[in-house]
Amino acid sequence: MIKFNRLTFLILILTLFYFALAGRLFYLQIIKGEYYREISDKNYIKIFYSNPSRGKIYDRNGILLAYDVPTYSLIAFPYIVKKNYTMQELKENLKNYLNIELDEKTLNIIKKNLYPSVVIKKDLTQKDIENFYNYNYLFNGFYLEVVPKRVYTEEANYLAHIIGYVGYPSEKELKKNPNLSPNILVGKAGVEKIYDSLLRGESGQKAVLVDAFGRQKKVLWEKDPRKGNDIYLSIDIRIQKIAFEAFNSSKHPSGAVVLADPNTYEILALLSYPTYNLQKFYEGFSQEEWKELTENKYKPLMNKVFLGKYPPGSIYKPLVSIAALEEGAITPETRISSGSEFRIGKWVYRNWDKRGCGFINIFEALETSCDTFFYQVGLKLGVENIVKYSKLFGLGERLNPDLEVKVATIPSKEWKRKVLKQNWFHGDTVNLSIGQGYITITPFDATKIVVPIANGGYVLKPHILKAYFDNKSQRLVHINPEVIRKINIKKWNLDAVRYGMYFVVYGPSGTAKALKTVPVLNAGKTGTAQVYSYDIRKKRYHAWDFRDHAWFIDYVPYNKPKIAGVVFIEHGESGGKVAAPLMAYILKRIFKEKIIETK
Amino acid sequence: MFNLFKKIKQTDPIVYLLTVFLLIWSVINIYSASYHEYSNLYIKQIVFVSIAFSIITFLPFLIEYRKFGYISFYLYLVSVILLILVKFFGVSILGAKRWINLGFFQLQPSEVAKFSMIIFSAYFISNTKLPLSFKDFLKIMGLSAIPFILIYSQPDLGSGILVVLPVLVMVFLAKFNIKYTIGFVLAGIILSPFIWTHLKDYQKNRIIAFLNPESDPKGTAYHIIQSKIAIGSGMLTGKGYLQGSQSKYYFLPEQHTDFIYATIGEEWGFVVSFLILTVYFILSLRIFYIGMKTNELFGKFLCYGIALIIGFQAFINIAMNVGMAPVVGVPLPFLSYGGTALIMFSLMIMIVLNIEYINKKEGFRFHSQDTLNY
Numbered sequence: 027m028i029k030f031n032r033l034t035f036l037i038l039i040l041t042l043f044y045f046a047l048a049g050r051l052f053y054l055q056i057i058k059g060e061y062y063r064e065i066s067d068k069n070y071i072k073i074f075y076s077n078p079s080r081g082k083i084y085d086r087n088g089i090l091l092a093y094d095v096p097t098y099s100l101i102a103f104p105y106i107v108k109k110n111y112t113m114q115e116l117k118e119n120l121k122n123y124l125n126i127e128l129d130e131k132t133l134n135i136i137k138k139n140l141y142p143s144v145v146i147k148k149d150l151t152q153k154d155i156e157n158f159y160n161y162n163y164l165f166n167g168f169y170l171e172v173v174p175k176r177v178y179t180e181e182a183n184y185l186a187h188i189i190g191y192v193g194y195p196s197e198k199e200l201k202k203n204p205n206l207s208p209n210i211l212v213g214k215a216g217v218e219k220i221y222d223s224l225l226r227g228e229s230g231q232k233a234v235l236v237d238a239f240g241r242q243k244k245v246l247w248e249k250d251p252r253k254g255n256d257i258y259l260s261i262d263i264r265i266q267k268i269a270f271e272a273f274n275s276s277k278h279p280s281g282a283v284v285l286a287d288p289n290t291y292e293i294l295a296l297l298s299y300p301t302y303n304l305q306k307f308y309e310g311f312s313q314e315e316w317k318e319l320t321e322n323k324y325k326p327l328m329n330k331v332f333l334g335k336y337p338p339g340s341i342y343k344p345l346v347s348i349a350a351l352e353e354g355a356i357t358p359e360t361r362i363s364s365g366s367e368f369r370i371g372k373w374v375y376r377n378w379d380k381r382g383c384g385f386i387n388i389f390e391a392l393e394t395s396c397d398t399f400f401y402q403v404g405l406k407l408g409v410e411n412i413v414k415y416s417k418l419f420g421l422g423e424r425l426n427p428d429l430e431v432k433v434a435t436i437p438s439k440e441w442k443r444k445v446l447k448q449n450w451f452h453g454d455t456v457n458l459s460i461g462q463g464y465i466t467i468t469p470f471d472a473t474k475i476v477v478p479i480a481n482g483g484y485v486l487k488p489h490i491l492k493a494y495f496d497n498k499s500q501r502l503v504h505i506n507p508e509v510i511r512k513i514n515i516k517k518w519n520l521d522a523v524r525y526g527m528y529f530v531v532y533g534p535s536g537t538a539k540a541l542k543t544v545p546v547l548n549a550g551k552t553g554t555a556q557v558y559s560y561d562i563r564k565k566r567y568h569a570w571d572f573r574d575h576a577w578f579i580d581y582v583p584y585n586k587p588k589i590a591g592v593v594f595i596e597h598g599e600s601g602g603k604v605a606a607p608l609m610a611y612i613l614k615r616i617f618k619e620k621i622i623e624t625k
Numbered sequence: 626m627f628n629l630f631k632k633i634k635q636t637d638p639i640v641y642l643l644t645v646f647l648l649i650w651s652v653i654n655i656y657s658a659s660y661h662e663y664s665n666l667y668i669k670q671i672v673f674v675s676i677a678f679s680i681i682t683f684l685p686f687l688i689e690y691r692k693f694g695y696i697s698f699y700l701y702l703v704s705v706i707l708l709i710l711v712k713f714f715g716v717s718i719l720g721a722k723r724w725i726n727l728g729f730f731q732l733q734p735s736e737v738a739k740f741s742m743i744i745f746s747a748y749f750i751s752n753t754k755l756p757l758s759f760k761d762f763l764k765i766m767g768l769s770a771i772p773f774i775l776i777y778s779q780p781d782l783g784s785g786i787l788v789v790l791p792v793l794v795m796v797f798l799a800k801f802n803i804k805y806t807i808g809f810v811l812a813g814i815i816l817s818p819f820i821w822t823h824l825k826d827y828q829k830n831r832i833i834a835f836l837n838p839e840s841d842p843k844g845t846a847y848h849i850i851q852s853k854i855a856i857g858s859g860m861l862t863g864k865g866y867l868q869g870s871q872s873k874y875y876f877l878p879e880q881h882t883d884f885i886y887a888t889i890g891e892e893w894g895f896v897v898s899f900l901i902l903t904v905y906f907i908l909s910l911r912i913f914y915i916g917m918k919t920n921e922l923f924g925k926f927l928c929y930g931i932a933l934i935i936g937f938q939a940f941i942n943i944a945m946n947v948g949m950a951p952v953v954g955v956p957l958p959f960l961s962y963g964g965t966a967l968i969m970f971s972l973m974i975m976i977v978l979n980i981e982y983i984n985k986k987e988g989f990r991f992h993s994q995d996t997l998n999y
Contacts, residue, residue, distance in 0.1 A: 032797060032798055032800070033798060033913070033917065033929075036794065036797075036798065036913075037910065037913060040906070040909060040910070040936050040940075041906075043940050043944075044902065044903075044906045044940070046949070047902055047940060047943050047944060047947065047949070048899060048902060048903075050944075050947045050948075050949055051856070051890070051895060051898055051899055051902065051947060052895065052899075054853060054856050054857040054890075054947060055856060055857055055859055055860055055861065055890065055894060055895040055898070056860070056861060056895055058857050059857055059858070059859070059860035059861065059895075060860070061857065062853065062854050062856070062857025062858040062860075063857070063858040063860060065854050065857075065858065066854050066855065066857075066858035066870055066871050066891075067858075067870075
């Protein structure tokens with residue numbers, strides 16, 4: 027029999043201790059074992075990402091526009107750095123050997139160990155890198171990471187808006203896409219963004235056993251980075267350059283040019299003017315430069331081709347003509363008496379030319395851009411039919427959702443009731459039939475009018491990518507033209523409109539005689555779109571932003587079109603006098619420099 | 626010829642075999658814990674383990690434990706002198722002067738002090754009229770306070786506590802007035818805020834970190850968290866010998882000394898860590914039992930003291946490893962790296978074996994009421 031005495035009391039305490047410890051062991055190793063095993067795995071396995079080189083961007087002829095160069099970033103592991111150096115030592119070492127002034131924010135991250143790793147300096151110079159390796163004992167817990175940097179060539183500046191730019195993924199993007207790593211470059215705008223999945227490639231990953239000092243002990247598994255695919259844009263940089271120079275020499279401060287191949291709807295040139303320096307934009311402007319860019323009233327940062335919406339004016343007339351001919355409102359032979367003004371009740375709608383047009387048919391109406399003719403045709407046709415054909419042509423629709431941002435607003439009865447809460451008047455139809463009133467389109471939408479007229483009624487998917495080199499299959503993959511729909515236009519109706527557009531250039535009263543100088547037969551249509559009504563405009567006509575917009579659409583050669591496009595000059599005053607000569611300049615140089623062969 | 630098995634049967638085979646088991650484990654684990662950084666550490670440990678093995682295997686038959694009693698005061702004096710010497714000639718490692726460099730060996734006087742304090746207080750109690758009077762209590766406490774203060778100022782709070790704690794419990798076992806005992810415990814609790822103000826900053830931090838480990842995961846509490854992760858991640862059967870990532874990649878500090886138990890827990894899992902805990906428990910109980918059997922008071926209190934220090938030190942160390950006690954720098958008996966401690970512990974086991982050997986030879990049997998009635 028054990029008696030309860032001091033010794034048994036002591037042994038009892040010892041036994042209690044024993045069971046408490048055994049219980050604790052059971053709790054840690056059996057109950058929470060999985061949990062601690064997971065922590066310990068994370069403790070010593072570190073994932074290092076190696077960045078893939080991003081695909082190059084070429085134009086359609088293989089001229090380099092964008093590529094990658096490796097740069098070195100100095101990265102610190104705060105936890106290890108903190109262990110090895112005092113903050114004072116750290117500051118001094120970085121200053122003396124790498125010439126880096128550590129800012130308070132970074133210092134605080136290291137001091138408080140806020141993040142597992144922190145970038146100390148990007149884009150180290152060769153000398154810094156040498157110093158880092160020579161004095162590596164001073165930089166325990168630091169390492170150099172290869173970070174690709176995008177370089178844009180001189181040519182790429184001509185299409186800054188299209189190329190866009192790259193950057194590191196945001197928190198949101200990282201969450202959304204598990205394939206991204208924090209130091210990979212992703213496209214943030216333009217082609218870089220649209221074709222990011224092609225260009226980006228895949229990060230390499232290296233799981234490394236590291237000790238508590240961050241020393242790499244053993245590579246557990248490794249996945250090599252996969253290079254991004256090179257892409258070939260449909261842009262011909264020579265044409266793009268001509269378009270830029272056309273603007274640059276014209277003294278018109280703002281506008282856009284889009285030229286496309288009407289047979290495939292490949293975009294050959296796409297300029298939004300003024301533009302900016304792409305490389306500088308990517309690397310960061312100085313504060314003054316940035317202020318200059320953002321406060322510039324000509325909006326150099328905005329891609330007007332897809333983001334600007336303007337009334338189309340008379341370039342809308344070919345579309346209205348096709349609608350009228352197809353719907354039987356008129357025939358090519360129909361003649362209408364078109365005076366200097368058209369009245370509906372007390373409302374007066376004037377012709378742009380005070381002399382009036384006379385008793386004319388569709389060819390002459392297009393040639394002289396006769397407003398009063400189209401007022402009457404539009405009323406006869408009805409707003410529903412104008413809207414129907416606009417939709418058929420793809421206005422107000424994203425034919426390529428990747429590319430297009432804003433789309434045309436085509437007013438209809440429903441639209442007006444819904445948006446403006448007003449009824450539709452005949453006056454609205456009259457305005458719409460000459461591309462005025464509530465209608466606004468982007469410069470890109472203008473090509474949607476001209477391309478089906480040029481190619482015989484095919485609505486195609488526009489694209490800016492011609493081909494890409496698929497690294498997996500080692501093959502060049504071409505992007506084929508894609509027919510979205512065919513507008514059934516009777517041949518004689520289409521020919522009537524084409525003929526009218528031919529007369530715009532070559533007719534005795536044509537509004538775009540400047541195009542006559544182009545050595546190849548072509549057809550076009552001018553547009554001078556009112557921004558403010560005649561009365562207001564008269565008062566402040568001298569002010570740039572009160573002037574009319576100038577448009578010109580064109581396709582060439584007349585018989586077998588190879589180029590169809592638009593020139594838009596913001597507040598350029600006159601389609602015939604301003605936009606058409608610019609188009610003439612561009613086309614002349616294209617043929618003179620034999621960029622497009624014509625036979 | 627020396628017949629080992631026959632001889633061991635004449636002492637206490639349980640104490641002997643459990644100690645040998647721990648010695649073997651110490652070599653295995655020092656090899657693992659020093660695998661990466663100090664690769665020759667285990668060779669030194671093998672040397673010390675061989676010496677320790679010789680001590681517990683041969684010495685129990687060659688000595689007479691009572692003779693330790695006669696020299697106990699000198700032992701006490703020597704350890705106090707060593708503790709003073711270490712103040713002047715000590716080797717400073719990590720800001721603490723705890724070792725005297727003897728060229729081939731670094732002597733740790735605090736370990737010697739632990740050993741001699743047990744012998745000295747056992748001798749003191751056995752030569753005093755029991756139950757212990759208040760005057761004698763003050764005497765023995767005063768004498769143990771000297772090494773305590775010297776060790777505490779090294780600074781080494783853990784060893785200091787382990788010098789005094791067995792003495793206190795032995796006094797308690799020596800039937801010291803229960804009222805006074807309770808009084809002293811209460812006084813200790815009341816005085817603890819005062820003691821707190823005299824603790825070094827790192828000691829305070831360790832206690833704070835123990836009470837709330839997540840407060841500062843990269844600082845003081847780092848030890849506790851990493852040790853818990855190491856032990857917990859061992860799960861049932863461990864990650865395998867030499868496969869412990871926590872210890873092999875330096876997340877676990879002091880892995881060959883204070884935190885060797887975490888290395889075992891990580892590499893061998895619950896099975897072996899529980900086994901080792903049980904080995905200490907049984908070893909301690911067995912030595913208590915030998916003490917109970919021993920009639921002669923000096924031998925009895927020696928056993929109690931030795932059982933206490935092994936039990937306490939093992940449990941405090943393990944509690945520290947599993948995050949149930951603050952990190953006070955108490956090594957694990959036999960398993961932690963440290964030559965002095967290993968020799969001193971094997972001397973203690975040798976004394977226990979010698980007591981049992983003499984008990985058996987002289988035919989003393991268990992009659993508990995004889996000399997000390999609890």
